[in-house]
Amino acid sequence: xxxxxxxFGDILANGPLYQSTFRLAAILVFAAAGEWVAERAGTINIxxxxxxxxxxxxxxxxxxxxxxxxxxxxxxxxxxIFVSSFxxxxxxxxxxxxFGIGLTLNILLLGLVAFLEPNFDLxxxxxxxxxxxxxxxxxxLGPAMFGQRWPMYLVYAVVPLSWWLLMRTKWGLEVxxxxxxxxxxxxxxxxxxxxxxxxxxYTGFIAGLxxxxxxxxxxxxxxxxxxxxxxxxxxxxxxxxxxxxxxxVAGCILFGYVDALRLNLPNIVGHDFNAQLLAALPFxxxxxxxxxxxxHTRQPASLARxxxxxxx
Amino acid sequence: xxxxxxxxxxxxELIALYIVSIIxxxxxxxxxxxxxxxxxxxxxEAMMNGxxxxxxxxxxxxxxxxPLLIVxxxxxxxxxxxxxxxxxxxxxxxxxxxxxxxxxxxxxxxPLMLILGVLLGMLAGAAWAGISALLYYxxxxxxxxxxxxxVYLSSQITGYTMTRKFLLLxxxxxxxxxxxxxxxxxxxxxxxxxxxxxxxxxxxxxxAIIFAVGVAYMLAHSVWGFRLKMLGLxxxxxxxxxxxxxxxxxxxxxTSGAAAGLAGSLMLATGESNYRASSGFAAxxxxxxxxxxxxxxxxxxxxxxVALAFACLHTGSNFLAAAGxxxxxxxxxxxxxxxxxxxxxxxxxxxxxxxxLATLTERA
Numbered sequence: 012x013x014x015x016x017x018x019f020g021d022i023l024a025n026g027p028l029y030q031s032t033f034r035l036a037a038i039l040v041f042a043a044a045g046e047w048v049a050e051r052a053g054t055i056n057i058x059x060x061x062x063x064x065x066x067x068x069x070x071x072x073x074x075x076x077x078x079x080x081x082x083x084x085x086x087x088x089x090x091x092i093f094v095s096s097f098x099x100x101x102x103x104x105x106x107x108x109x110f111g112i113g114l115t116l117n118i119l120l121l122g123l124v125a126f127l128e129p130n131f132d133l134x135x136x137x138x139x140x141x142x143x144x145x146x147x148x149x150x151x152l153g154p155a156m157f158g159q160r161w162p163m164y165l166v167y168a169v170v171p172l173s174w175w176l177l178m179r180t181k182w183g184l185e186v187x188x189x190x191x192x193x194x195x196x197x198x199x200x201x202x203x204x205x206x207x208x209x210x211x212x213y214t215g216f217i218a219g220l221x222x223x224x225x226x227x228x229x230x231x232x233x234x235x236x237x238x239x240x241x242x243x244x245x246x247x248x249x250x251x252x253x254x255x256x257x258x259x260v261a262g263c264i265l266f267g268y269v270d271a272l273r274l275n276l277p278n279i280v281g282h283d284f285n286a287q288l289l290a291a292l293p294f295x296x297x298x299x300x301x302x303x304x305x306x307h308t309r310q311p312a313s314l315a316r317x318x319x320x321x322x323x
Numbered sequence: 324x325x326x327x328x329x330x331x332x333x334x335x336e337l338i339a340l341y342i343v344s345i346i347x348x349x350x351x352x353x354x355x356x357x358x359x360x361x362x363x364x365x366x367x368e369a370m371m372n373g374x375x376x377x378x379x380x381x382x383x384x385x386x387x388x389x390p391l392l393i394v395x396x397x398x399x400x401x402x403x404x405x406x407x408x409x410x411x412x413x414x415x416x417x418x419x420x421x422x423x424x425x426x427x428x429x430x431x432x433x434p435l436m437l438i439l440g441v442l443l444g445m446l447a448g449a450a451w452a453g454i455s456a457l458l459y460y461x462x463x464x465x466x467x468x469x470x471x472x473x474v475y476l477s478s479q480i481t482g483y484t485m486t487r488k489f490l491l492l493x494x495x496x497x498x499x500x501x502x503x504x505x506x507x508x509x510x511x512x513x514x515x516x517x518x519x520x521x522x523x524x525x526x527x528x529x530x531a532i533i534f535a536v537g538v539a540y541m542l543a544h545s546v547w548g549f550r551l552k553m554l555g556l557x558x559x560x561x562x563x564x565x566x567x568x569x570x571x572x573x574x575x576x577x578t579s580g581a582a583a584g585l586a587g588s589l590m591l592a593t594g595e596s597n598y599r600a601s602s603g604f605a606a607x608x609x610x611x612x613x614x615x616x617x618x619x620x621x622x623x624x625x626x627x628x629v630a631l632a633f634a635c636l637h638t639g640s641n642f643l644a645a646a647g648x649x650x651x652x653x654x655x656x657x658x659x660x661x662x663x664x665x666x667x668x669x670x671x672x673x674x675x676x677x678x679x680l681a682t683l684t685e686r687a
Contacts, residue, residue: 055465057409110467111617111661114613114617118657118661119654119657122652123654126654129649246468287482291475291476291483294472297472301462301464306461306462310463319676
């Protein structure tokens with residue numbers, strides 16, 4: 012019993028665990044901060060997975076060619092927008108089924124990346140670590156939150172940006188209106204599908220950037236399996252957070268923590284766990300958490316309902 | 324149906340759009356092949372050889388098409404009820420794993436064990452989809468999300484059963500068990516394979532066709548199908564008419580999961596990956612089957628040719644490597660094709676609406 016409590020303490024006080032929690036949560040936050048905007052506009056955007064992968068891959072190509080971190084991240088964001096434009100225009104201009112499009116994009120991008128990858132001799136490396144003075148000295152949390160490679164710090168910009176755009180601008184008000192009651196929004200002269208498209212393009216921008224940050228700030232080497240389901244977990248985080256940004260971020264931290272446990276638990280406890288069950292842990296935890304917490308939230312009233320004028 | 328001139332024009336326009344977008348998808352794929360150092364004409368040749376030209380290949384294509392059709396028919400059931408189940412990949416895998424518990428563990432085997440195995444597979448697939456139903460009707464977690472999450476979980480769960488001997492891991496005397504798969508299914512618990520003109524056609528093919536036709540019939544002509552459709556078109560009206568959202572929605576999800584489980588267990592019974600289950604067993608049958616249903620717009624009859632086409636792409640891809648092209652090209656082609664097939668009906672809808680709007684404003 013004492014040994015058990017002791018190892019429990021080890022887990023709680025383990026610095027590397029928090030550092031990897033931060034890193035793993037960061038990519039989820041990128042995806043979720045974008046996805047949150049799209050969902051408030053009324054789209055469940057399962058292609059956020061494809062947008063992450065697109066950004067991840069494009070950043071790898073750009074870095075291989077230019078060795079410039081900032082430029083590569085920019086290219087990743089553009090790639091994310093490119094992928095998201097398919098989702099945006101097919102589902103909110105042509106009114107094709109949003110889930111069909113999203114799923115197809117996910118499959119298409121996995122195939123495309125696997126097909127193109129051997130043509131590029133990809134070589135990437137991690138960006139430099141930057142320790143934020145003073146803040147770095149906070150015990151446990153300091154090194155985790157302020158001792159990361161610099162692209163990671165973009166996460167501190169992305170969250171307020173999403174919040175400000177959606178909650179403090181006219182555009183954001185319109186986007187939220189479109190997600191709640193598109194008919195009413197339409198009557199007041201808001202172009203419903205255009206707002207939804209914008210929201211999806213924004214998701215693509217943030218998710219593409221996140222894919223790039225994950226590459227240059229966390230994994231360092233491109234592999235097409237790197238993203239594997241992170242976009243889907245980010246969507247779960249948005250739902251977990253009851254479509255509020257702080258809730259979504261909390262969800263990301265929770266799921267990131269579980270993911271970090273998966274990576275660090277064998278080292279901390281010194282016991283070999285079954286590899287498959289460990290790999291299943293984030294998804295299992297996501298499902299269990301949804302089962303416990305998902306109920307008491309109100310979703311955007313027109314979530315996942317296409318808007319066609321004159322058709323209620 | 325009366326064919327007014329404008330309706331006729333609409334149809335011609337739609338067909339033309341379909342042709343244009345399919346050609347566009349293939350042109351993009353061809354450009355991709357050529358820019359990555361391959362030759363598209365060689366790739367086409369190789370794919371045709373792999374899909375039906377070479378001896379024994381069309382049997383392989385049919386073997387692939389059958390589970391796709393079953394999965395697609397199952398997806399159509401859920402879709403008709405307005406429920407978006409996109410976790411077939413996991414349900415196929417879990418179905419096969421469930422079936423493996425009977426088919427590989429009870430070794431002498433018998434036709435009865437085959438039937439029991441398939442039943443257990445269907446049950447497992449249904450249960451896996453049932454988790455999503457539970458999450459939705461109890462906790463309002465969107466079915467789209469939970470079914471997707473369960474796909475990721477399924478391969479790990481199946482992988483786990485392949486690491487423990489008391490579960491499914493094959494017991495080999497004196498050799499370290501590095502390869503994680505199940506034992507072969509018992510010989511007597513396998514499903515028959517027909518030999519036609521040098522092709523091996525498994526019995527899943529007629530089963531799949533009967534299943535698809537049966538589903539189409541049930542959806543079109545039974546009270547059950549009518550209720551599902553009512554639920555899909557307008558849940559509120561359905562509720563007023565006594566069609567419980569919870570009951571029929573759950574039923575639709577379970578049925579589509581069971582169909583995926585059926586596909587998985589039949590694949591195991593007819594020798595997919597050499598009669599052994601493993602965590603990669605589903606081999607995209609679930610995804611492909613779902614895409615078949617999407618392309619066929621949830622019509623089981625239309626799913627038959629689409630499933631065949633997708634199966635041709637798959638078996639054709641096995642020959643691509645010989646032509647110096649990565650076989651994953653087929654994933655790209657399939658994705659482009661599906662995307663391309665989404666466009667024509669949507670564009671045609673949009674144009675029709677614009678025309679109506681134009682005539683209205685003229686009158687005003």
